[in-house]
Every structure is written in structure tokens, then in C-alpha cells.
Amino acid sequence: xxxxxxxxxxxxxxxxxxxxxxxxxxxxxxxxxxxxxxxxxxxxxxxxxxxxxxxxxxxxxxxxxxxxxxxxxxxxxxxxxxxxxxxxxxxxxxxxxxxxxxxxxxxxxxxxxxxxxxxxxxxxxxxxxxxxx
Amino acid sequence: xxxxxxxxxxxxxxxxxxxxxxxxxxxxxxxxxxxxxxxxxxxxxxxxxxxxxxxxxxxxxxxxxxxxxxxxxxxxxxxxxxxxxxxxxxxxxxxxxxxxxxxxxxxxxxxxxxxxxxxxxxxxxxxxxxxxxxxxxxxxxxxxxxxxxxxxxxxxxxxxxxxxxxxxxxxxxxxxxxxxxxxxxxxxxxxxxxxxxxxxxxxxxxxxxxxxxxxxxxxxxxxxxxxxxxxxxxxxxxxxxxxxxxxxxxxxxxxxxxxxxxxxxxxxxxxxxxxxxxxxxx
Numbered sequence: 001x002x003x004x005x006x007x008x009x010x011x012x013x014x015x016x017x018x019x020x021x022x023x024x025x026x027x028x029x030x031x032x033x034x035x036x037x038x039x040x041x042x043x044x045x046x047x048x049x050x051x052x053x054x055x056x057x058x059x060x061x062x063x064x065x066x067x068x069x070x071x072x073x074x075x076x077x078x079x080x081x082x083x084x085x086x087x088x089x090x091x092x093x094x095x096x097x098x099x100x101x102x103x104x105x106x107x108x109x110x111x112x113x114x115x116x117x118x119x120x121x122x123x124x125x126x127x128x129x130x131x132x133x
Numbered sequence: 134x135x136x137x138x139x140x141x142x143x144x145x146x147x148x149x150x151x152x153x154x155x156x157x158x159x160x161x162x163x164x165x166x167x168x169x170x171x172x173x174x175x176x177x178x179x180x181x182x183x184x185x186x187x188x189x190x191x192x193x194x195x196x197x198x199x200x201x202x203x204x205x206x207x208x209x210x211x212x213x214x215x216x217x218x219x220x221x222x223x224x225x226x227x228x229x230x231x232x233x234x235x236x237x238x239x240x241x242x243x244x245x246x247x248x249x250x251x252x253x254x255x256x257x258x259x260x261x262x263x264x265x266x267x268x269x270x271x272x273x274x275x276x277x278x279x280x281x282x283x284x285x286x287x288x289x290x291x292x293x294x295x296x297x298x299x300x301x302x303x304x305x306x307x308x309x310x311x312x313x314x315x316x317x318x319x320x321x322x323x324x325x326x327x328x329x330x331x332x333x334x335x336x337x338x339x340x341x342x343x344x345x346x347x348x349x350x351x352x353x354x355x356x357x358x359x360x361x362x363x364x365x366x367x368x369x370x371x372x373x374x375x376x377x378x379x380x381x382x383x384x385x386x387x388x389x390x391x392x393x394x395x396x397x398x399x400x401x402x403x404x405x406x407x408x409x410x411x412x413x414x415x
Binding site: 028029045077079081 | 185189
């Protein structure tokens with residue numbers, strides 16, 4: 001078993017997760033990043049996606065709405081703009097948000113903020129994926 | 134001297150008011166506890182973001198970013214975080230006083246306001262102050278999205294050159310009895326100097342990281358100011374309503390005394406009259 005290290009996931013409204021983990025995969029802006037214990041000091045930007053961590057052999061997921069990760073002194077800190085564990089996500093709301101975003105993307109009107117709709121869609125999808133095992 | 138009936142009516146109306154202030158005090162107290170928890174919960178994010186920014190700047194070498202740029206200061210903006218509702222003692226008055234002092238400073242730079250909260254808006258709208266933007270209706274628990282909206286607006290002003298420096302005026306929550314109006318610089322961002330930062334792998338690149346971190350930093354600063362001001366407002370409200378309840382109690386005591394005296398006097402007059410009448414008959 002891999003050596004455990006400390007992982008903190010912090011959102012603006014408060015700490016979402018704090019504990020010893022063996023392995024973490026974060027959704028970096030340029031692809032997923034895997035972090036094991038004693039990783040070299042790192043600062044990276046995170047996109048919208050799913051953070052997965054392995055704790056005592058079990059994989060858990062947290063939906064992340066963009067943010068940053070820092071690894072230093074064998075401690076990983078994830079600062080996420082939004083962070084939700086499966087138990088914090090409302091499936092109905094996420095599905096409704098997904099539909100809304102898809103509709104907006106299909107309309108292709110003049111006054112639509114495509115980037116925002118796309119980001120909303122990504123967030124909704126990542127929330128739904130967090131729920132599905 | 135007021136009649137017994139008039140005094141009794143006043144006592145009743147004061148007692149009603151006392152009930153209201155007492156209820157408001159209790160509501161403020163329970164909201165305050167939640168607001169306080171939120172302030173505390175928001176601190177780790179703000180602190181760590183600040184630390185990360187400092188380390189990034191310390192390790193990154195050559196870093197330049199529009200939000201770090203110092204320009205000659207011609208236009209200064211103040212984000213004033215006041216409350217939407219009144220009945221919270223000197224809370225808004227204190228913030229407005231500080232804002233007026235800042236606005237009155239004369240060093241050649243033009244000054245304008247970005248007002249959060251109905252009370253600040255009401256005050257400055259009638260005066261010859263340049264209000265660039267206003268945000269009201271934050272509710273009892275400001276969310277991060279509100280902070281993001283304000284941050285986007287402020288950053289826009291800064292980027293297009295309308296403002297060269299931005300400060301936030303808010304009430305720092307020290308304790309329930311102590312809220313200190315505070316002015317902090319928001320833009321340009323001045324990262325704390327951090328020495329001895331190790332070699333970091335920075336992905337994608339320091340410049341892109343700054344692009345991601347700086348807006349987040351501004352949002353988190355504003356979010357913190359919103360939460361602190363809200364907790365301070367509720368603290369001030371609780372104290373104000375407590376003393377209002379206390380004052381009502383004192384007033385009721387005084388009026389009760391006056392009422393008893395008036396009643397006593399009326400009885401005495403009546404007896405004197407009866408005795409006088411009886412004496413006249415003999």
C-alpha cells in the first residue's frame with residue numbers, strides 16, 4: 001500500500017475534506033494529474049471536473065468547479081471554487097442544470113454567452129458523474 | 134398631570150415595542166451565530182489562497198499581470214459594504230463616516246464609490262458622490278456568487294482604466310460588541326512577500342496560474358468582506374436591540390411609578406372631597 005499523505009479540499013464556504021489519502025487524481029487544466037506521497041512541490045490550475053482520492057483502498061469522488069492545487073511538504077491542498085461530495089449533490093438540480101445548459105447551447109442565438117453555458121454544462125456533467133459510481 | 138388612563142395606554146404601547154425589540158434581538162442573535170460560523174469557515178480558503186499567491190510570486194521570477202500593475206493614481210474607487218436594513222445601531226453610520234473621510238481626502242485623485250447595501254446607497258445617492266455601481270439585496274447570508282459579481286465589476290473598472298486603485302471599506306468583526314470599520318487595498322494586488330519558497334513545478338505556466346489565481350484572490354477578499362460585514366451588522370443589531378429592550382424596561386418602570394402616583398393623588402382628592410362634603414352637612 002502506498003504511503004498516505006494529507007489532503008485538504010477547501011472551498012470558499014469552508015473545508016470539504018481533510019484527511020490522509022494514498023493517491024489523488026485532480027482535474028488539471030491541461031489534463032489530469034496524479035499525486036502520490038512525496039510528490040515534488042507543485043502549483044497547478046484546476047478545471048471543472050472530478051477529483052478522485054484513494055483512502056484505505058477505496059476511491060471517493062469530489063466534484064470540483066475549477067480552482068488550484070498545491071503540493072508542498074508532503075501536504076496537498078486543493079482550493080476549489082466549488083467542491084461537493086456525492087452526498088452534497090442534488091441529482092434533480094444537476095440534471096435540470098444540464099438540460100438548461102444544453103438548450104442554451106443549441107439555441108445559438110445572438111445574446112447567448114456561449115462560454116458561460118458551456119461552463120455550466122461542464123459543472124452539471126461533473127456533478128452527475130460524481131454521483132454515478 | 135396626565136390622567137391614569139393616558140399613562141396606562143403609554144405603558145401598553147411601550148410594552149409592545151419592548152416585545153418587538155426583544156424578538157429582534159433574539160433573531161439577530163441566532164443569525165449572528167450562523168454568520169460567525171461562516172466567517173470562520175471562509176478563513177482557511179482566503180488564507181491559503183493568499184499564501185499560494187505569495188509563493189507563486191516568490192518562486193516565479195518574472196511575473197507581470199494587469200492586476201498587479203501599479204499605475205499613477207488618478208482615480209480611486211471604494212467598495213463600501215453597508216447593510217440593506219437599518220435598526221443596527223451605529224453600524225452604517227460608522228462605515229459611512231469612514232467612507233466620507235476617505236472620499237474627502239485631497240491629493241488630486243478623483244474618488245468614486247461602489248456601494249453594496251441599501252443603507253449606504255440611500256446616504257450617498259443624495260450627495261454629490263460619484264457612484265459607479267451598486268449592489269443590494271444580499272440577504273442574510275451572502276454567497277460566493279455575489280462576491281464574484283462584485284469582483285467582476287470592480288476588475289472591469291480596473292482593467293479598462295476607470296479606476297487605478299480600489300479599496301474595500303467594511304466592518305471587521307472583532308467581537309459581538311466590537312466591529313471596526315476597516316479600509317483595505319484590493320487592487321492592484323500586492324502579494325505578501327514570502328522568502329525561502331522552494332522550487333515549484335508550476336503547471337501550466339506561472340503567467341497562466343496568475344491569471345487564474347488573481348481573480349480568485351479578489352473574489353475571496355470580497356467574499357470575506359461581505360461575510361465580516363454581515364456578522365458585524367448582526368452583532369451591532371443585537372447590541373442595539375438589547376439596549377432598546379433595556380430602555381423600554383426603564384421607561385415602563387418610570388411610567389408605572391407615575392401612574393401609581395396619579396392614582397394615589399386621585400384617591401386622596403376623592404377622600405378629601407368626601408370628608409369636606411360630610412363636614413359641610415354637619
